[in-house]
Amino acid sequence: MYKLKWSCKYTVYPFLLWMLSACSQQHAGLMKALRTLDTDLLSTGYYVIIPNQGCEGCISTAEDFVKRHYTSSPQVKYIFTRTQSLKLLQIKLGREILRSSRVLVDSANIIRYPDRSKDIYPMIVTVKGGRITDIAYQRPEEDGLEVVLRKE
């Protein structure tokens, strides 16, 4: 019993703390970008980040999702990144959607994907307690938007 407590105190707890800090450090850049883009940062919710180019089907699925759900939940915000033309975005989404406070445009391209190999897919970032706790993608092998739908 003593040994277990000792091990928790000196090994397990520090390890868990190290894991937690490692996770938050891993996404520190992304969190900083979200803070820069969104002055009214979600403490708990989802950011759906949609690139301009990449997996065409995945991106059009995400754009269609924005059109249907952008008013559904205040805990979900949408960010368009690597956008080449605001006019094109307006043509694709409509003026009303683009004016919504839940739709943001990363016009300075400050968002960096933690996994560069997946920057062709829409990325769904889960935030809890002001920290990024999970990242999913909308891609052929994964339905990241399903996570958002379940929580709505």
Added chain:
Amino acid sequence: MWNRLLHWRATCVVALPLFFIAYTAITGCSSKAAAPVTYCAADSGRLIPLKAVVADTLQLYLDSLLVIGVQTPVQYLEEENTLLVYDGYNQRLLKYPLAADTMPLQPGHIYPLRVEGKITYFQYRHPDSLLLYAYNSFQLLYYNMAADSVYRTWSFMGRQLPPSLAFSPAPPNAGNAAPLIFKDSAVIGVGYLMGEREQEAPDGRTICTEIHLPDGKVQYKLPYSGVYRSANWGGVHMRTPYAAYNAGEDKLLLSLPADHQLQVIDSAWQVKEVYAGTRERCCISALPFPKAHQKMQDPDLPLRYFTGTPSYRNIIFDPYRQRYYRLLQLPPAATALNHEGLAEKPAKIIAFDTAFRYLGEAPLPMGLALDNFFVTARGLYFLDAGNKDPNIGRYVQIKMEL
């Protein structure tokens, strides 16, 4: 006795992994090295330097629904001196008369079309035959603008075959720089598939697809040229074929990025290779490691590699001056590279007569959308990608002083 056994065990525990690491390091590295493959331009005569200047600009007024981008399909109609622009986001065809005096040019007509799918190429013949290529379904649609409907569909996908390393035909990636070729009884498209595999059979990786129009039969034609039979070309940008068609001589021309030669194809699919490269010193290098190397997992590597080596691009037939223009892109200066090692590649235009006699070459201005161009009696026009006005589409005329 026990001591000796323990000593041997300790030796094995330490030595075997060390031996394994050393073996892997030596044999692994040697098997993953690839002999460098480089193709240099032939010493085929004196360089004739030309000057390409921006001689004229056309400004098209873009309404609130229209964006003209790098890949926007366009077609110049000589009889009417108009430019047709396909609006893929709203399925419209806009007709701009180019003879108008006032800039920006306003669209004379806007035709809404009832089509679905991603249209990457069109060819207007008559109001009752607008030919549209839908890339997502690899279909050619015959559209009647008077009736607002598709009245005939042809598929570029033949008999469905399981994926195979021995046979990987590419359906057309039709666009302005890789147009569909319409003949009396056939339609031909050129395209490419992404990726490269060690075990693939070069002959099975064809880049042309022909539909025989009377019966819709599909045939896959032409593998990549000889330079692609070995080495690792990155699987993407260096695999893109560009095409032009000289209807008067019934010649299909293919320009492949890694090949200084052009493929000239006659009506019987006989291929003649013609040297159509720069007269400057220019060597095109393949990636210095095999296709299966783990470095190929880096998604940015193909673009960085492509940026760093010369590559050919469009082949353009100018029927008004009976010339061919071939575009060559060169690696940018090291100082121009961004933090990802990327930058726009400076381009050259090389001119030939219709017998492929070299006429000269000139650097092109930077910032041109090389996939968005058209040729008129006045000259060769490219979309100016540097234009920041979202309500104007600006085309610049490139004049070569021959």
